[in-house]
Amino acid sequence: MPSRPPTRPSSSPPSPGPEGRAAVTVGELVRAARRRLPAALAGEAELLVAAALGTGRAQVMAFPERTVDAAAARRCLEWIARRAAGAPLAYLTGVREFHGLALEVTPATLVPRPETELLVEAALARLPAGRPARVADLGTGCGAVALAIARARPETEVLATDRSAAALEVARRNAARLGFAHVRFRRGGWCAALAGEPPFDLIVSNPPYVPEGDAALEADGVRAEPREALAAGPDGLDAIRAIARCAPRHLRPGGWLLLEHGAAQGAAVRGLLQAEGLEAVETLRDLAGHERVTGGRRPPA
Template sequence: MRIDELLKGASERLSSVSETALLDAQLLLAHVLAVSTSYFYTWPEKEVSVRDSERFNVLLSRRELGEPVAYLLGEQSFWSLDLEVAPCTLIPRADTERLVEVALSVLDISKVNRILDLGTGTGAIALSLASEHPRSIIVGVDLVEEAVALAKRNAVRNQLSNATFMQSSWFESLEGGELFDLIVSNPPYIDPEDAHLSQGDVRFEPKSALVAENHGMADIEHIIQVAPRFMKQGAYLMFEHGYDQAIAVQKCFVEAGFIAVESFQDLGGNDRVTIGQYV
């Protein structure tokens, strides 16, 4: 079958499960054929072999069931990086780039910064900061051993040597007296009763990386309480959080004695990142 015919049929199949049906189809077919999506506009009349059509159909069937395109491809772009992804951790999302932007805005580039990324997952945040500040030393921790291995592979994949990764339940495996200039985290922040957990791509992502008790606030509260033991004076702590959690996160910061507490919006105009400074 011709490329244009194959994509048209695939887009129709995916239209009921994806708002970006054509793009999804293009990405999957490009993966199968080992070409870029621009190839389809140059050679729409090219015939696709039976073998490649069958491989494409398998991926389409999985996508029809709601499996995220990133998991099907095994990779996802984030910031300036090309990351390997896997079902053991969350798929990096564009909203999280706002956390990277805010982190970069508070770093003193004249010195060697020590940065801690809690719940690093793919290593997206840690590696983005490592790429922007080669002199900085970044440590990423994650509870899931497979995620730590994935983050290490992504460091190699993107040729970044100033970020290291280790298994830890938040701060537990860190040495006493190890202090940081900046602590960042995209922790679990979804209420266990949130209906969105049974909808869309998120159904396929690990619940342990999504859900927190106390209406999604439990892990954020824990981190705010413990973080000062690992922060230099004047250091910043910042989180990505839910669109409706900014006030609650700000309250936690203030009650813990942080100053310069402020929230920042994502591209959709939702409060997405809140920071506080330790004194």
């Protein structure tokens, strides 16, 4: 058996990976992201690197040879590790766009979903432009729904509530940054936060509606979000039941209650609103064709 040639000593040590280099390239970071992210998330590699470096995805793809300093590379590798462990991308960037607004999000808040824009559109359809009105958003989180309504209807007084002090502080910061002085905030659970308030023309809520134990709670990104803002009892309807019982008495005659819910919960939510005496109860479907928002009106006096 022929002997192997002796190994010649190298004049320089082997190049370390991105973790051990003073400067690495954008392309190396993208490749590191692809290696470490689960297969289902590999398509996020360029987007994740771009966000960590504070640039655009197009720049990352166009200039993979660009070098990155050690501090930026460390931040990028940290974000890759956190994303691989299930942290939503929005928690890493600290920002999520919703209804044309760039909103701060933190682990104290849910990440706003595109389907929740239907709740905003349903609210705006019941708030004629130019007419003063009072709106309450129960369980506002980062303030997404309340602030989207406030931007589209600046003549409307909006009260945003949440029982989480940390979430409410995020919503306050978003409102201050956007300059929405006509939005007020109050801490409290569901209708408890409305005590002492005059009646509202509209009450909206995107409450928790996932059944406890549902596999969706362990999905990528979701498992890092606050569980109390997602799950609501064995059938997912505990929060919606509570709101359906208490909200109608905080509406003026002719006022509307609008609730987001799960795709399979439309019939149950319609029944709950009808049982509380609301009329014109209907369910709207999202862009995927799923029943997503149900509303009802307090009968006129």
